[in-house]
Amino acid sequence: MAEEDKIKIISSLLDRLFIFTSAVKEDIIAKASVDLNEEKFLALKAELEKAVEWQKQLVIEKMRQDPSLYDKIMEERKKITEEILKAYEDKVKKEDQDKINFMFLKIKSL
Amino acid sequence: MTNVGADENLPVTDVAEAGKEGEVPGKKREIKLKEQVEQLLQDVLPNFPAGDVKDKYQKILRAYIDLTEKDEAEVVRVMREIEAIVVKKEIAPEKSVGKERKEKDPDRKAVIDKLQSHVDFANFLDALPEEMKRLFVQRETATISEKEKIESQIKALKDKATGALERRYWSKILGENLKEHDIVITVLSPTDKYTKNKALNDESIGPSENDNVIMKRRIFTIKHFTAGLLERGVKPEDVNKLNLDYNFKFGLFKIPEAMQEQAGDLQELMNKVCGEVDGEMTEYMLGRVSDVLKRLGNEVENLEGEERNIKQEKIKHLEELRDDLQTNGYRTNYGISEVGPKGDEDKSQDERAIVAVSEAMQAARISSIRESKDKGDYGLNYDENQLAGKIEENVRMEERIKSLSNEITDKKGRSFVIFDSNNALNIDVVNYVRKEKLAVKAGDKNNEAILNLLKKYIENLNVVDVVKPFTMADIGSGDWDGKMEANREATKKLKSLERPEDVESVVKEIQERLGTDEKDERFTSREKFNQQASAINNCSYLSFDKIKVGPELLSSFREAFNAISKIEDEAERKKALRELKLRAGDETTMRLREFRNDIAEKLQSEEYRKRLGLEPGTKIIGDVQGGDEVLLAFDKTKFHDENVLDDLVAELQGKHNIRAVEIVVAEANRDSKSEAGSATRLEEHADALKKLEEETELAKRIEEEIGSLYFDKSLDHEKIKKMLVESGINNNLKVKQDDKGNYKLLVGKKLLSEQEVVRLVERVRAESEIVTVRKALKSAA
Numbered sequence: 001m002a003e004e005d006k007i008k009i010i011s012s013l014l015d016r017l018f019i020f021t022s023a024v025k026e027d028i029i030a031k032a033s034v035d036l037n038e039e040k041f042l043a044l045k046a047e048l049e050k051a052v053e054w055q056k057q058l059v060i061e062k063m064r065q066d067p068s069l070y071d072k073i074m075e076e077r078k079k080i081t082e083e084i085l086k087a088y089e090d091k092v093k094k095e096d097q098d099k100i101n102f103m104f105l106k107i108k109s110l
Numbered sequence: 111m112t113n114v115g116a117d118e119n120l121p122v123t124d125v126a127e128a129g130k131e132g133e134v135p136g137k138k139r140e141i142k143l144k145e146q147v148e149q150l151l152q153d154v155l156p157n158f159p160a161g162d163v164k165d166k167y168q169k170i171l172r173a174y175i176d177l178t179e180k181d182e183a184e185v186v187r188v189m190r191e192i193e194a195i196v197v198k199k200e201i202a203p204e205k206s207v208g209k210e211r212k213e214k215d216p217d218r219k220a221v222i223d224k225l226q227s228h229v230d231f232a233n234f235l236d237a238l239p240e241e242m243k244r245l246f247v248q249r250e251t252a253t254i255s256e257k258e259k260i261e262s263q264i265k266a267l268k269d270k271a272t273g274a275l276e277r278r279y280w281s282k283i284l285g286e287n288l289k290e291h292d293i294v295i296t297v298l299s300p301t302d303k304y305t306k307n308k309a310l311n312d313e314s315i316g317p318s319e320n321d322n323v324i325m326k327r328r329i330f331t332i333k334h335f336t337a338g339l340l341e342r343g344v345k346p347e348d349v350n351k352l353n354l355d356y357n358f359k360f361g362l363f364k365i366p367e368a369m370q371e372q373a374g375d376l377q378e379l380m381n382k383v384c385g386e387v388d389g390e391m392t393e394y395m396l397g398r399v400s401d402v403l404k405r406l407g408n409e410v411e412n413l414e415g416e417e418r419n420i421k422q423e424k425i426k427h428l429e430e431l432r433d434d435l436q437t438n439g440y441r442t443n444y445g446i447s448e449v450g451p452k453g454d455e456d457k458s459q460d461e462r463a464i465v466a467v468s469e470a471m472q473a474a475r476i477s478s479i480r481e482s483k484d485k486g487d488y489g490l491n492y493d494e495n496q497l498a499g500k501i502e503e504n505v506r507m508e509e510r511i512k513s514l515s516n517e518i519t520d521k522k523g524r525s526f527v528i529f530d531s532n533n534a535l536n537i538d539v540v541n542y543v544r545k546e547k548l549a550v551k552a553g554d555k556n557n558e559a560i561l562n563l564l565k566k567y568i569e570n571l572n573v574v575d576v577v578k579p580f581t582m583a584d585i586g587s588g589d590w591d592g593k594m595e596a597n598r599e600a601t602k603k604l605k606s607l608e609r610p611e612d613v614e615s616v617v618k619e620i621q622e623r624l625g626t627d628e629k630d631e632r633f634t635s636r637e638k639f640n641q642q643a644s645a646i647n648n649c650s651y652l653s654f655d656k657i658k659v660g661p662e663l664l665s666s667f668r669e670a671f672n673a674i675s676k677i678e679d680e681a682e683r684k685k686a687l688r689e690l691k692l693r694a695g696d697e698t699t700m701r702l703r704e705f706r707n708d709i710a711e712k713l714q715s716e717e718y719r720k721r722l723g724l725e726p727g728t729k730i731i732g733d734v735q736g737g738d739e740v741l742l743a744f745d746k747t748k749f750h751d752e753n754v755l756d757d758l759v760a761e762l763q764g765k766h767n768i769r770a771v772e773i774v775v776a777e778a779n780r781d782s783k784s785e786a787g788s789a790t791r792l793e794e795h796a797d798a799l800k801k802l803e804e805e806t807e808l809a810k811r812i813e814e815e816i817g818s819l820y821f822d823k824s825l826d827h828e829k830i831k832k833m834l835v836e837s838g839i840n841n842n843l844k845v846k847q848d849d850k851g852n853y854k855l856l857v858g859k860k861l862l863s864e865q866e867v868v869r870l871v872e873r874v875r876a877e878s879e880i881v882t883v884r885k886a887l888k889s890a891a
Contacts, residue, residue: 016151018151018167018168018171018172018175019172019177019185019188020185020189021165021168022165022168022523023522023523024189026522028192028193028196031193031196032196034419040195040196043195044192044195044196047188047191047192047195048192050188051188051192054184054188055151056147056151058175058177058181059147059150059151059175060143060144060147062174062175062176063143063146063147064143069174070146070150072174073150073170073171073174074150076167076170076174077167077170080166080167080170
């Protein structure tokens, strides 16, 4: 398997792990990219798959303990989604406004 | 991996629901639960191309899932497992450099040659009285032709010693050496990204090789300056008196009033001089860089793991330097100013001289940061409005930075406040920007704009930096004048020394002066340091480096800029600008003195003298490098207790923010026994210093790792502090050679490799983030 494909697989596994911060994940990728031979790749993949499964079981356990957890997290997730969409909308609006301002200036300078 | 949620442990509610018609409630609920988990673990807005969103969501998940101590320990364990896999086989066993390879190493040869010249000078000083006496006695009975030869030998000895004396205490600048209307010219070392001293020392060629670069620049500059004036008809004997100083940052020349007409257009002269210097320096540096690259290329082939990574990074920096030299060349800048007339508001001639030097430096610095200049235009004449303009520009930039958000977020998502709640400039940000370590995400226009503003802002602050070894308080109190006068008297006595019976008293004083550090008389001079340290069989080297001196200095310039910008009265403003030219950096000079003073006082205290086995009244074998670095050497065989250096480091680090790197050369690994020749000793000394240089680099990188934890606002700093203390990680980093000859970092009381430290830092980062998010959510709830 090409080095690039191995990194893709490792990245997608890491992507599923919320227990690690982005900085940690970036660092793992950076270090793995230096030399990811077959032996290392298989060991790393196996470790990450185990971690993904452990994480899943962890969430299941937490949700059993607190049945409202799902709703709480979904609520937060909704908020993030809205926040992001709003930011995007604002960005687009600002860009539109900038374009209008620019046209005004153009017209004034004529 | 510990399994945290076995399916058979269903909650009691599931059992109660069992038995409903046609349903298997426990199973159904379990399926629903798993579906929900799958959904939760999916990325939010998967098609939205923003990494931040994913980060934010994952943080929320981490917070709500609320890991127990046991879970956290498991996460850390997994991280370690992964780390062990990805760095496996990369931590190559350290290799001792083969003797054959060492001998072929041109860098090593350059370092040894430089050290040899120091030792030669120290030996020359030791032999001076005998040599002088011998020549004086020989002269008495010599024939006329022999006498002539002896006279020239005596003159050569005197010139060598007086030349060294005259370079001390700004002796050629202060006193009567710069008179009203004399012109002062500075030639500033490059300030560009790849060729500035900091980049050459820290990133590419290293301090030892940079010393050679400075030496070459000095030779080329004096050569072309001299040639330029000779072409214009100035007499050779007059030209030789014009170089006043040459240090790692700048060269200083004067054109006396009487010579100015003959010297003609000075900008034209200096443009030619700098152009020629730059041409020769570009060629010289390209040659050196190419040699080093070739050698590193061969070396890297045989390396693995971290050692290979370090060398590859070095190669990358050297390639960048080479490409920059090929595209832009080596670029010096000059500045020109004039010593003010008597009867001006100036208090003394020395002050007028210092102001002129400051002004010439400022003009050179402002020239170096000009955004556009013609090819062949290397400098500026000083103009009062230049500095005033930079001050105004900085006030505007500061307002702009604050209005933009007063924060900068780097490409890793870490946010740094630029001006804190007390309106103080964050010196860590300054440090990162100066070292070119702060990079923003590609396309992040806002942060890119802030970073560019910050770069310009810092460049402007740097305009007032002058390297002078004294403060204005020294000049005012007469301390400096006294030292200078005594130095001048000693020089005069040596020049007029003619009788063998006077040799002892005159030369003894010269030996004492030249064997002593100019900044602090309790330490040896650099030449004596290298002579004495290389003669110690079982030597311990200890280097102290005061951290963040540059950023602190810049922060003090910023305060001065802001104060001046608020002065409305024209005369008052002019006065304040003048004060800045005179006193910029004095506070830092005082702090550095305190730092050296504390080292000297400790070492000369009765307690430490006894523990180190030092005789009372002996000079400290130390090289005071630059001012913010002190390198010490000790004879380990004289130690009365082996923890003495550890205690010394701990005590000094309790008071100062310093980096300590200790190289303990284990006896078993030294070739130099008492019968070894001086060449072998010097080689071993050079190797230890080289190692010290490399390990200091390593210590700096680890500091950056630790520093990055504190920069990140999203982390729990209290938790970080606690964990770092528990792990034994702090700024007290030392390097020790173990019995097998390998150098390792001493962290707390453990010897760790760099990789191990980095892993610890990562663990701290991950754990403190979990704590922070949880705390934030709890307080929000």
